[in-house]
Amino acid sequence: MNLDALATPAVLIDRARAQRNLDRMQAAANARGVRLRPHTKTHKSPIVARWQLDRGAIGVCCAKLGEAEVFAHAGIPDIRLPYPLNPANAGRVVALLDRTHLSFIVDHPGVAAQWSDAMVRAGRQVDVLVKVDVGFHRCGIDPAAAGAVAMIAGVAALPGLRLRGLLAHAGHAYHAHSEDELRRIAEGEAATLRDLVARARAAGVAIDEVSAGATPPARFSLQQDGFTEYRPGNYVYFDRTQVSLGAATLDDCALTVMARVVSKPVPDRIILDAGSKTLTNDGARGFTPAPGYGIILRDGQPDHTLLIERLSEEHATVKVTTGSTPLEPGDLVRIVPNHSCVVSNLVDQAWLVDGDRVEALPIAARGRIT
Numbered sequence: 001m002n003l004d005a006l007a008t009p010a011v012l013i014d015r016a017r018a019q020r021n022l023d024r025m026q027a028a029a030n031a032r033g034v035r036l037r038p039h040t041k042t043h044k045s046p047i048v049a050r051w052q053l054d055r056g057a058i059g060v061c062c063a064k065l066g067e068a069e070v071f072a073h074a075g076i077p078d079i080r081l082p083y084p085l086n087p088a089n090a091g092r093v094v095a096l097l098d099r100t101h102l103s104f105i106v107d108h109p110g111v112a113a114q115w116s117d118a119m120v121r122a123g124r125q126v127d128v129l130v131k132v133d134v135g136f137h138r139c140g141i142d143p144a145a146a147g148a149v150a151m152i153a154g155v156a157a158l159p160g161l162r163l164r165g166l167l168a169h170a171g172h173a174y175h176a177h178s179e180d181e182l183r184r185i186a187e188g189e190a191a192t193l194r195d196l197v198a199r200a201r202a203a204g205v206a207i208d209e210v211s212a213g214a215t216p217p218a219r220f221s222l223q224q225d226g227f228t229e230y231r232p233g234n235y236v237y238f239d240r241t242q243v244s245l246g247a248a249t250l251d252d253c254a255l256t257v258m259a260r261v262v263s264k265p266v267p268d269r270i271i272l273d274a275g276s277k278t279l280t281n282d283g284a285r286g287f288t289p290a291p292g293y294g295i296i297l298r299d300g301q302p303d304h305t306l307l308i309e310r311l312s313e314e315h316a317t318v319k320v321t322t323g324s325t326p327l328e329p330g331d332l333v334r335i336v337p338n339h340s341c342v343v344s345n346l347v348d349q350a351w352l353v354d355g356d357r358v359e360a361l362p363i364a365a366r367g368r369i370t
Helices: 015-031 048-055 065-073 089-095 110-124 150-157 171-175 181-203 238-245 339-345
Strands: 009-014 076-082 103-107 128-130 161-168 211-212 257-264 268-272 294-297 305-313 316-320 332-334 349-354 357-362
Touching: 009 128, 009 150, 015 048, 015 349, 048 257, 048 349, 065 089, 065 150, 076 268, 089 103, 089 110, 089 316, 103 110, 110 128, 110 161, 150 161, 150 181, 150 211, 161 181, 181 211, 257 339, 257 349
Parallel strands: 009 349, 076 103, 103 128, 128 161, 161 211
Antiparallel strands: 009 257, 257 268, 257 332, 268 316, 294 332, 305 316, 349 357
């Protein structure tokens, strides 16, 4: 199918850019002797996961069991969930253990004990990692707490669980205000984990894996010592936020939304057919102000006179900030969204683009929120 035959709005994936992004991150991990385990939350596609595995990734990450079930069904052999699974899901975990190598995190001694009981009852053993809070203050144990090492040792002693190591996510990197702050976040995460690993090992606990992962600080994190595994996700497509955080350029952004002008009520306002159901209401974060809900590209170049100032469900209201625009109803534009991960989750399929040719890319794990 040709690109100009697509109905709009359409989520487009530039195949060459995406694969170039994968090559670059895999090479950076290989250069440091770090195993790459990409997070699939951005693409939600077993096809793209295969691209990653073919380049040397040791497995993938999923956010939820529903996603893991999709990837296991597709034959992905090693899946990690850096998410605090509740033992109410024990039946699904046991079923997945028959189909793939599965691991997940724990960060609460009571929950770990419940998982131990569930695995013992099932006659199974599952790999776990203890999640460590390195500054994002979402999930994870406090590494400075008096009982941190004791908690790790307690997990290691539980039957039915096999402690593999420690895992962290420097999500606060998304709120960095400068390159220097990003670098400090990466250095701080690595130092925190090295210290906790040393204390755990001194207490007789075997720590084989030290896993970290986020796209914004990757260029600094992969220069640190102590990680055995890195788990970036957004790097496959990138987006406006990653550009604003210095992790990518616009030329690296592989995901765009093709939209059509459907109305021009007045000379300084146009309406596109891609609203919040396509672009999401997520704002962009970064070192410099990034107003609006994406960057509009015309002929491949950003048009800074066009500001997507408001989204309705099916409308993008675009203000012409300077002069006028030649765009008229029927014209096509492309939009680099603020957050590509959510865009993937809003459509059943995207389109792989090679020049003017397109090929359907099913988003097999979209909507798998349980």
